[in-house]
Amino acid sequence: xxxxxxxxxxxxxxxxxxxxxxxxxxxxxxxxxxxxxxxxxxxxxxxxxxxxxxxxxxxxxxxxxxxxxxxxxxxxxxxxxxxxxxxxxxxxxxxxxxxxxxxxxxxxxxxxxxxxxxxxxxxxxxxxxxxxxxxxxxxxxxxxxxxxxxxxxxxxxxxxxxxxxxxxxxxxxxxxxxxxxxxxxxxxxxxxxxxxxxxxxxxxxxxxxxxxxxxxxxxxxxxxxxxxxxxxxxxxxxxxxxxxxxxxxxxxxxxxxxxxxxxxxxxxxxxxxxxxxxxxxxxxxxxxxxxxxxxxxxxxxxxxxxxxxxxxxxxxxxxxxxxxxxxxxxxxxxxxxxxxxxxxxxxxxxxxxxxxxxxxxxxxxxxxxxxxxxxxxxxxxxxxxxxxxxxxxxxxxxxxxxxxxxxxxxxxxxxxxxxxxxxxxxxxxxxxxxxxxx
Ligand SMILES: [Mn+2]
Numbered sequence: 522x523x524x525x526x527x528x529x530x531x532x533x534x535x536x537x538x539x540x541x542x543x544x545x546x547x548x549x550x551x552x553x554x555x556x557x558x559x560x561x562x563x564x565x566x567x568x569x570x571x572x573x574x575x576x577x578x579x580x581x582x583x584x585x586x587x588x589x590x591x592x593x594x595x596x597x598x599x600x601x602x603x604x605x606x607x608x609x610x611x612x613x614x615x616x617x618x619x620x621x622x623x624x625x626x627x628x629x630x631x632x633x634x635x636x637x638x639x640x641x642x643x644x645x646x647x648x649x650x651x652x653x654x655x656x657x658x659x660x661x662x663x664x665x666x667x668x669x670x671x672x673x674x675x676x677x678x679x680x681x682x683x684x685x686x687x688x689x690x691x692x693x694x695x696x697x698x699x700x701x702x703x704x705x706x707x708x709x710x711x712x713x714x715x716x717x718x719x720x721x722x723x724x725x726x727x728x729x730x731x732x733x734x735x736x737x738x739x740x741x742x743x744x745x746x747x748x749x750x751x752x753x754x755x756x757x758x759x760x761x762x763x764x765x766x767x768x769x770x771x772x773x774x775x776x777x778x779x780x781x782x783x784x785x786x787x788x789x790x791x792x793x794x795x796x797x798x799x800x801x802x803x804x805x806x807x808x809x810x811x812x813x814x815x816x817x818x819x820x821x822x823x824x825x826x827x828x829x830x831x832x833x834x835x836x837x838x839x840x841x842x843x844x845x846x847x848x849x850x851x852x853x854x855x856x857x858x859x860x861x862x863x864x865x866x867x868x869x870x871x872x873x874x875x876x877x878x879x880x881x882x883x884x885x886x887x888x889x890x891x892x893x894x895x896x897x898x899x900x901x902x903x904x905x906x907x908x909x910x911x912x913x914x915x916x917x918x919x920x921x922x923x924x925x926x927x928x929x930x931x932x933x934x935x936x937x938x939x940x941x942x943x944x945x946x947x948x949x950x951x952x953x954x955x956x957x958x959x
Contacts, residue, residue: 555644703875757798768900
């Protein structure tokens with residue numbers, strides 16, 4: 522038995538020592554397969570060989586790695602520089618990474634470093650030590666007329682322009698990258714669905730905890746604790762948890778108010794899956810039971826959202842979606858109580874990047890109408906995430922219940938399984954749609 526134990530110990534130790542350092546980086550949250558990363562880089566619209574795309578991850582410790590870098594390399598560790606260039610038709614990629622640094626790793630843990638492993642992980646043609654970036658630019662700068670640059674806001678452009686000739690033109694890389702980031706691949710939709718599942722559990726926990734909580738932050742903690750428990754690296758944006766008068770503050774983030782026992786509680790939150798965030802809002806009655814007025818307003822918002830979602834299809838604009846939702850709210854007499862737009866793109870950023878244009882398959886937007894009546898301390902918003910498909914849309918968050926009854930059930934720790942509210946309710950069961958508790 523001793524021998525077996527010792528043998529196992531040696532085996533485990535050997536496996537540990539042989540395991541590639543980078544597997545730690547992948548362990549927590551998935552990064553895109555190399556083939557997907559290659560596809561993303563290949564579609565970047567560089568035309569001439571004298572143009573390059575230069576993406577700087579972020580240069581100093583603690584500075585957040587820019588999402589454009591993560592989108593094109595899959596890497597989250599700072600200090601890298603990606604250069605793309607078109608050469609006889611193909612996009613050639615070169616990545617410069619900080620050298621392996623045991624001192625850095627002692628404090629911060631492993632990160633990607635130049636070598637075969639990083640090349641395999643990212644599918645990048647050539648991975649070089651950061652120190653050779655200077656040589657690369659010296660060798661190539663005379664042929665480079667245009668640099669499309671993506672960098673952290675805190676970095677000065679001169680940091681990069683000084684490395685090239687005076688005549689080289691520097692342009693923002695947003696135009697080249699963001700139109701692609703706006704269209705989500707199947708892999709990205711998978712990540713968003715995972716983030717939504719985590720958010721589902723968080724909201725459920727939040728609703729259930731409202732009864733036993735005194736303050737908004739207790740509900741916030743229940744929600745975010747549930748996110749973290751499922752592996753979400755961090756909330757995708759500061760959680761909005763507002764009760765009573767604060768349910769009418771659109772981006773309330775202090776979450777330090779007392780719960781209004783007879784009022785509503787609005788929870789606008791999003792867990793992450795890797796780099797991708799969800800963005801979902803549900804509103805519940807703190808007491809666990811709606812009063813008549815709250816129920817009346819809730820029904821209008823829900824109907825407005827249904828109409829908004831029904832308007833999501835290729836070729837439609839966000840304005841069309843907004844008009845469809847707004848029409849319902851205006852008709853019900855609450856036109857002055859809906860002060861924000863109905864939709865925004867969502868992906869790596871909660872308000873995701875991309876040009877303003879008509880909807881295309883693969884885009885993911887929110888549909889989130891609301892009615893806010895400060896004089897009555899009632900703010901109700903319902904928000905879901907919708908994928909534009911070839912012939913309409915798919916509500917990615919359809920599994921998260923949202924009927925008035927389902928919100929009451931959540932407060933009791935139960936969950937109602939609902940039919941997809943996007944589809945028109947059958948006329949006969951108008952008020953009582955088939956629902957069952959699980
Ligand atoms: Mn939103």
